Amino acid sequence: MRNETYNAAVLSHTNPNLVRAILSIEVQQKKFREPLPNELLIKMEAAPFNPSDIAFLQDNYNVKKQMPCVPGFEGAGKIVEVGKELDSGFWLGKRVSCFSQQNKDGTWAEYFYAGAHEVLPVSDKLSAAQAATFFINPFTAWGLFEIALQRESSAIIINAAGSRVADFLLALARMHQLEVLAIVRKEQTAKTLIAQGVRHVLVESDPDFNSKLQSLAHELKATTAFDAVGGAQSGQLFNLMPSDSEVVLYGGLSGKAVDGLNPLSLIFDNKMFTGFNLNDWMAETDAVSFEVARQTLEELLTDNVVSTKIQQEVRLPEIAKGLRNYITAMSQGKVVIRF
Numbered sequence: 001m002r003n004e005t006y007n008a009a010v011l012s013h014t015n016p017n018l019v020r021a022i023l024s025i026e027v028q029q030k031k032f033r034e035p036l037p038n039e040l041l042i043k044m045e046a047a048p049f050n051p052s053d054i055a056f057l058q059d060n061y062n063v064k065k066q067m068p069c070v071p072g073f074e075g076a077g078k079i080v081e082v083g084k085e086l087d088s089g090f091w092l093g094k095r096v097s098c099f100s101q102q103n104k105d106g107t108w109a110e111y112f113y114a115g116a117h118e119v120l121p122v123s124d125k126l127s128a129a130q131a132a133t134f135f136i137n138p139f140t141a142w143g144l145f146e147i148a149l150q151r152e153s154s155a156i157i158i159n160a161a162g163s164r165v166a167d168f169l170l171a172l173a174r175m176h177q178l179e180v181l182a183i184v185r186k187e188q189t190a191k192t193l194i195a196q197g198v199r200h201v202l203v204e205s206d207p208d209f210n211s212k213l214q215s216l217a218h219e220l221k222a223t224t225a226f227d228a229v230g231g232a233q234s235g236q237l238f239n240l241m242p243s244d245s246e247v248v249l250y251g252g253l254s255g256k257a258v259d260g261l262n263p264l265s266l267i268f269d270n271k272m273f274t275g276f277n278l279n280d281w282m283a284e285t286d287a288v289s290f291e292v293a294r295q296t297l298e299e300l301l302t303d304n305v306v307s308t309k310i311q312q313e314v315r316l317p318e319i320a321k322g323l324r325n326y327i328t329a330m331s332q333g334k335v336v337i338r339f
């Protein structure tokens with residue numbers, strides 16, 4: 001017999017001061033309820049911290065939830081209860097990765113109520129941490145990479161290149177033999193990427209950054225850039241890339257407004273500045289293409305071609321420590337709550 005309650009990390013309110021927001025998270029008991037007719041109850045194995053969670057805690061994200069709430073947009077676990085309208089023979093006991101941006105309790109809890117459209121089957125061969133990080137970043141990298149393929153770019157530019165999205169972009173670029181120009185903000189991250197075989201790495205604080213970016217972008221014919229940073233770096237990328245380039249903004253890590261785009265390049269050089277959002281990509285992608293992406297990404301992980309780097313697993317009561325470790329060394333890998 002299951003208990004009547006389960007443990008969850010509860011945020012009483014968001015706070016622009018991240019340290020205060022983190023310190024206000026408490027482990028509390030939540031009561032189980034009946035799953036809604038189209039819901040699945042998942043017994044969680046693990047759930048990660050992502051930049052979107054950090055932005056959410058600071059009220060700096062597009063998803064808003066009624067407070068108090070359980071944060072967490074992603075995770076993995078096994079289905080233990082099935083809503084009346086769903087096929088329990090199909091769902092019960094299935095291991096799934098989940099992704100939800102709804103205004104409801106999230107994944108930083110021992111149990112998570114998910115809509116059927118918010119889960120993906122995931123192989124038992126993946127560790128809990130790999131399964132818990134399967135949905136958001138690998139599929140984001142896949143969706144972004146499709147843009148480079150459609151544009152027939154011979155090279156891509158990735159900033160915040162020590163990130164997990166970047167790991168998957170790098171793996172896809174290797175598969176498709178596309179050159180990569182990687183941009184990072186720390187020397188140590190540059191060294192790690194070079195040791196992994198990434199040939200073109202620039203550190204954004206290099207005094208010659210602009211001239212190196214311009215000459216490499218032109219030499220490699222890098223006409224697609226994936227920008228997770230925003231702020232002044234968006235303008236640098238846009239202005240210094242060759243004609244006919246597209247900068248795709250998919251993150252706002254700098255916390256600053258996109259800045260400095262040269263209007264003449266926009267008008268006369270056939271350049272584009274666009275945005276990417278995983279939810280929209282999923283909505284626009286047909287079921288067959290999505291399943292191809294799912295299977296390929298799962299194979300890349302089970303074959304150890306790429307994996308999501310994990311720096312630490314923490315228990316629910318250690319959530320504040322885990323979040324602090326994550327935000328101080330994001331390139332070191334994900335911190336994952338292990339239930």
Ligand SMILES: NC(=O)c1ccc[n+]([C@@H]2O[C@H](COP(=O)([O-])OP(=O)(O)OC[C@H]3O[C@@H](n4cnc5c(N)ncnc54)[C@H](OP(=O)(O)O)[C@@H]3O)[C@@H](O)[C@H]2O)c1
Pocket residue numbers: 050051052136137140160161162163164165166184185186189228229250251252253254255276277278279328329330331332333334
């Ligand atoms: N649009 C979408 O649908 C979508 C979906 C998934 C992810 N994303 C975005 O993708 C990006 C990467 O996510 P992730 O989970 O892969 O990240 P992650 O693995 O947690 O790593 C974050 C990376 O960003 C770097 N970084 C942090 N702040 C930075 C700044 N101000 N300037 C330059 N670099 C900075 C970190 O470097 P340090 O080690 O130097 O801190 C680290 O390498 C995030 O912006 C996230 O929001 C967007």
